[in-house]
Amino acid sequence: xxxxxxxxxxxxxxxxxxxxxxxxxxxxxxxxxxxxxxxxxxxxxxxxxxxxxxxxxxxxxxxxxxxxxxxxxxxxxxxxxxxxxxxxxxxxxxxxxxxxxxxxxxxxxxxxxxxxxxxxxxxxxxxxxxxxxxxxxxxxxxxxxxxxxxxxxxxxxxxxxxxxxxxxxxxxxxxxxxxxxxxxxxxxxxxxxxxxxxxxxxxxxxxxxxxxxxxxxxxxxxxxxxxxxxxxxxxxxxxxxxxxxxxxxxxxxxxxxxxxxxxxxxxxxxxxxxxxxxxxxxxxxxxxxxxxxxxxxxxxxxxxxxxxxxxxxxxxxxxxxxxxxxxxx
Amino acid sequence: xxxxxxxxxxxxxxxxxxxxxxxxxxxxxxxxxxxxxxxxxxxxxxxxxxxxxxxxxxxxxxxxxxxxxxxxxxxxxxxxxxxxxxxxxxxxxxxxxxxxxxxxxxxxxxxxxxxxxxxxxxxxxxxxxxxxxxxxxxxxxxxxxxxxxxxxxxxxxxxxxxxxxxxxxxxxxxxxxxxxxxxxxxxxxxxxxxxxxxxxxxxxxxxxxxxxxxxxxxxxxxxxxxxxxxxxxxxxxxxxxxxxxxxxxxxxxxxxxxxxx
Numbered sequence: 001x002x003x004x005x006x007x008x009x010x011x012x013x014x015x016x017x018x019x020x021x022x023x024x025x026x027x028x029x030x031x032x033x034x035x036x037x038x039x040x041x042x043x044x045x046x047x048x049x050x051x052x053x054x055x056x057x058x059x060x061x062x063x064x065x066x067x068x069x070x071x072x073x074x075x076x077x078x079x080x081x082x083x084x085x086x087x088x089x090x091x092x093x094x095x096x097x098x099x100x101x102x103x104x105x106x107x108x109x110x111x112x113x114x115x116x117x118x119x120x121x122x123x124x125x126x127x128x129x130x131x132x133x134x135x136x137x138x139x140x141x142x143x144x145x146x147x148x149x150x151x152x153x154x155x156x157x158x159x160x161x162x163x164x165x166x167x168x169x170x171x172x173x174x175x176x177x178x179x180x181x182x183x184x185x186x187x188x189x190x191x192x193x194x195x196x197x198x199x200x201x202x203x204x205x206x207x208x209x210x211x212x213x214x215x216x217x218x219x220x221x222x223x224x225x226x227x228x229x230x231x232x233x234x235x236x237x238x239x240x241x242x243x244x245x246x247x248x249x250x251x252x253x254x255x256x257x258x259x260x261x262x263x264x265x266x267x268x269x270x271x272x273x274x275x276x277x278x279x280x281x282x283x284x285x286x287x288x289x290x291x292x293x294x295x296x297x298x299x300x301x302x303x304x305x306x307x308x309x310x311x312x313x314x315x316x317x318x319x320x321x322x323x324x325x326x327x328x329x
Numbered sequence: 330x331x332x333x334x335x336x337x338x339x340x341x342x343x344x345x346x347x348x349x350x351x352x353x354x355x356x357x358x359x360x361x362x363x364x365x366x367x368x369x370x371x372x373x374x375x376x377x378x379x380x381x382x383x384x385x386x387x388x389x390x391x392x393x394x395x396x397x398x399x400x401x402x403x404x405x406x407x408x409x410x411x412x413x414x415x416x417x418x419x420x421x422x423x424x425x426x427x428x429x430x431x432x433x434x435x436x437x438x439x440x441x442x443x444x445x446x447x448x449x450x451x452x453x454x455x456x457x458x459x460x461x462x463x464x465x466x467x468x469x470x471x472x473x474x475x476x477x478x479x480x481x482x483x484x485x486x487x488x489x490x491x492x493x494x495x496x497x498x499x500x501x502x503x504x505x506x507x508x509x510x511x512x513x514x515x516x517x518x519x520x521x522x523x524x525x526x527x528x529x530x531x532x533x534x535x536x537x538x539x540x541x542x543x544x545x546x547x548x549x550x551x552x553x554x555x556x557x558x559x560x561x562x563x564x565x566x567x568x569x570x571x572x573x574x575x576x577x578x579x580x581x582x583x584x585x586x587x588x589x590x
Contacts, residue, residue, distance in 0.1 A: 192581045
C-alpha cells in the first residue's frame with residue numbers, strides 16, 4: 001500500500017483579474033521507507049506542493065485533488081480538524097533556512113522541549129519535567145549533536161547553519177513522523193555540511209524506516225541519496241521514476257536537458273566545451289504558455305504540444321510528453 | 330604566453346582588540362602568490378573562512394592587503410590607483426538581485442562605470458551599452474527596464490554586462506553561478522566561455538561546486554584557513570588529490586573522476 005497517494009492535485013491562486021494555475025494536475029505517490037526526490041527549478045511549484053500536503057497554505061490558494069490518500073485514509077473526506085490531527089501525527093517538515101525558521105528569542109532547549117508531545121512522557125506530573133529534559137537530550141544525540149549542554153543553552157544565532165538544520169531535524173523528529181518533508185534542507189550551505197545533513201537523513205531513513213520527500217532545485221545534488229525522483233517544470237508534472245531510470249534513460253526532453261546540462265554528470269565531456277542547454281528562461285506565473293509549459297523552450301516541440309499531454313506509464317517510469325524520447329533508446 | 334595578473338606574497342591580517350598588552354592578530358591570508366594568463370581560468374575552492382572571498386576583495390581593491398604586491402601586465406598596481414584597477418579587474422557577485430540598484434534603469438546602471446572611467450560622449454556610451462547588452466544575450470531595448478522586471482538569470486547577465494563593459498582583462502566570479510537554476514546556469518557557463526574566447530578574458534572562479542570547477546577551469550587552488558594547501562592543473566589535482574582538505578571536499582560531493590584518458 002502506498003504511504004501517500006496524490007492524483008491530479010491542482011493549486012490555484014485566485015486574484016482580482018485572473019486565476020493562475022500554479023500547480024497543474026500533479027501526481028505523487030510514495031511508498032513506505034522510500035526516499036523520493038522532488039526536483040524542479042524555481043517557480044516549478046515544488047514548495048507549494050509540499051505546503052499543500054501538510055496543509056499550511058493560506059486562504060488565497062485553492063487546492064483540488066482527485067485523490068489524496070494517506071495510508072489508505074481518504075483525507076479529502078475528513079473534516080479539517082481530523083485531517084490536521086492525522087497530518088500532525090505522521091508528517092513533519094523542515095525548511096530551507098534553518099536560522100530563519102527557529103525562534104530567535106528562545107533557547108534551543110526550550111524550542112525542542114516545546115515540540116515534545118506530553119503524551120510521549122509517562123509518569124506523574126512531577127517527573128515530567130525531568131523526562132522532557134532527557135527526551136530533548138536524546139533527540140539532540142539522535143541528530144548527531146554531542147555537546148548537548150552547550151546546545152540547549154544557546155540561541156539560534158550562536159550556532160552555525162548546519163547545527164541549526166540539525167536542530168530543525170530534531171524538532172521534526174520529536175513527533176516521530178512517518179514522513180519527513182525536507183524543503184531544500186541544504187540550500188546555501190557548504191558542501192561538507194551538505195554531505196553531513198544528507199548522511200543524517202539517509203541514516204534516519206535506514207534506521208527508522210522513515211520516508212523522506214527531498215525537495216531540491218538541483219538534480220545532481222540529490223541523486224546520490226534518493227531511490228525515486230519526480231521532476232516538475234513550471235507547475236506541471238514532467239517525469240517520475242527510479243533514480244537510475246531518470247539518470248540513465250530520461251524520457252522527457254526537459255529531464256534530458258537537466259541531466260545533460262550538469263557538468264558533474266558528464267565527466268567524459270572535455271572541459272571548456274559547450275554544455276547542452278535549453279534556450280530561453282523559465283516563464284513567470286502571469287504569462288504561462290498553454291498546453292505543455294515547456295513548449296516554447298522544447299527542442300522536440302510540435303503542434304500537438306499546445307495541448308497538455310497525458311501521463312504515460314512505462315513499467316513505473318511515468319512521463320508526460322507527446323514526443324517522449326522512448327524511441328531513441 | 331605572458332602573465333596577465335601576478336600576485337606576490339599577499340597577506341592579510343586583522344587586529345583583534347583584546348586589551349593593551351595582549352594584542353592578537355587574526356591571519357586571514359598567509360603569504361600567497363599565483364599568476365594567471367589571459368584566456369585561462371583559475372578556480373579557488375575551499376570552505377567558509379578559508380580566505381577565498383578576502384582574496385577576491387583584495388584583488389578588486391575593496392580591501393587593501395597587509396603586505397605583498399599585485400602586478401597587472403607586469404605593472405605594479407598601487408593602492409591609490411583604484412581607477413586603473415577597476416577598469417581591468419571586475420567582479421560579479423553571487424546574488425545578482427541585490428547587487429543591482431533597484432531605483433536605476435539598466436541604462437543608468439551601465440552608464441555609471443562609463444561616466445567614471447571613460448571620456449566617451451553620450452551617444453557613444455549608449456551605443457556601447459547597446460552592444461554590450463547584445464553580447465550577453467539581451468536586447469538593446471532592455472536598457473530602459475528596471476532590475477525588478479528581469480528574472481534571476483537575466484539579472485545575472487546584466488551583472489556580467491556591467492563587468493565587461495569596460496573591456497576588462499580579469500573577471501572575478503564570486504560564487505556567481507551558485508544561485509542560478511541548472512538550465513540557466515549552463516547557459517551562463519556557455520556565455521562566459523564564449524566571452525573568454527572572444528575577449529581574451531581571464532577568470533578567477535570562486536566556487537564550491539566541483540563539477541563546474543572541473544568543467545570551467547584550467548588551474549585550481551585549494552585553500553584552507555588562509556593558506557593554499559594544494560594547487561595545480563584542475564584535472565590532475567582532481568585525479569589524485571593529495572591534501573586531506575581536497576579529499577574531504579571531493580568526498581562530500583561524491584565526486585570521482587573516472588572517465589579520463
